[in-house]
Amino acid sequence: MRDMTTPIVELKAVSKQFELQGERIEALRDANLRVRKGEFVCLIGASGCGKSTLLRIVAGFEQTTRGDALMWGKPIDGPAPDRGMVFQDYGLFPWLTVRSNIGFGPAARGRPSAEIRDTVERFMGLVGLQRFAEAYPHQLSGGMKQRVAIARVLANDAELVLMDEPFGALDAMTRERLQDELLEIWQRTGLSVMFVTHSIEEAIFLADRVVVMSPGPGRIESEMTIDLPRPRDVSAPDFNDIRRELARKLHSNLARKAA
């Protein structure tokens, strides 16, 4: 099944409705999306456009109301280690050290302890946290917590990393540094990434392809392939051209909705 033509993730006419205080909310309507193995896809849109819902459906935290969510052609029926989520609020286990947080997945899946030790060392090295191996999450800064969250997902052999505004709560400096590190890890490991953000610049800097979504009801509006060479320069003229075009797409959606 895993040839070049099967996408790692495929959404076919996915809709999702919520019941909120007796009111029906249409979080997502008829979303179609294919993500290829090794691709870095950014989902962008105003709040309420369903980008987080889409990600949570792929993660298996939410079920679709209609339509199919597939991974390697098989229906997604719940969370699993092959799809690791990196949350904006980290979701680290506060009672575990950095080392044990990263080793949580392998341990939960019953890997032998020598293997767990090696895996943890490798991924702590990858995100540069060896010195903080025995620290607890409350002793770490936001940037360091997010590195642990990324390492935790990678240490668990995730093929697909789902990131829900992972750098949204970080300061600009830390955010840029983590973007660089993430790209480096992505290029080194051949992971597939689905990355939700509301920053146009972040999306263009990171993505192979940007998916533009719009609210009320949440839906996929358009897609844009970013073929700028990497590493990308945010101040380059062609970067700016893409930024302008993407901004126009985002705002035209909003304007149409307001009209």
Place this chain on the structure above:
Amino acid sequence: MSASTETTLVATPETKPAERPAFLGGWRQLLLTFAFPLAVLVFWHFATYGQKYSLIPPPNDVAEALYDLAFGGINDDAFSVTLHIHLLASLSRVYGGFALAAAVALPIGLMIGRIPVVRQLLDPTFQVLRPIPVTAWLPLAMIMFGLGPRSAFFLVFLGAFYPILINTIFGVRSVDPRLFEAASMLGCQGSSQFFKVVLPASLPAIFTGLRLGLGFAWVVIVVGEMTGVQTGLGAIIMEARQLSRTEIVICGMIVIGVAGFISDRLVMLLGRRLLRWSPGHA
């Protein structure tokens, strides 16, 4: 970027592990700690010392009585050298009742917090029983367990039970749902989440419950030992009251205070070791 430059880039700690700030110098701390008790002692002394018909004995009489209670050699009466007997009796009831309360309240609390059926089955009953003061159980306890130490033991159990139960339920119910998502995407699903997520996440609240429960156990022990019990700090207070030996009554109070304080400190030390990860406890 090579691995080594990456390490040097990243290794700058953005926050250092928290350190305890030393707001107060050692002497200032010591002075603040003892200033108020000393003032009380001085007031007590001048209000009672040399008064012919004072019903409250002055501090030095109490100190003498306490020494006699512990080591003898001053009064050599029925109270001399009996402190260890009473203290041990009370300690065993406090810790016995507390241990039993913990053994019963923890599993019930975990189940009420985690299993809806158990919650629907048990929670209303406990909610109604909870406001009943432990002392109101005394007559019923005497009927069920007879006059004596077993009633005291039961009351201690009851006093410690509710704080442990309520805090355990609270702890289990307030686990961040995000942690369940994180655990399940990492391959820890179903019942194994109970030991890997629910239990550690609710440990701080459980611990608060244990600490409160032990505190209540010390409060209740005196009431429990005041009727028909021969030994124990509550018993010695009641006996001394009947003989108008007020200095012995005060000795009993002091010993309870100190013992309760020490036992609370021990629990706190234990908590600091177990809950190093929790910002509120470390």
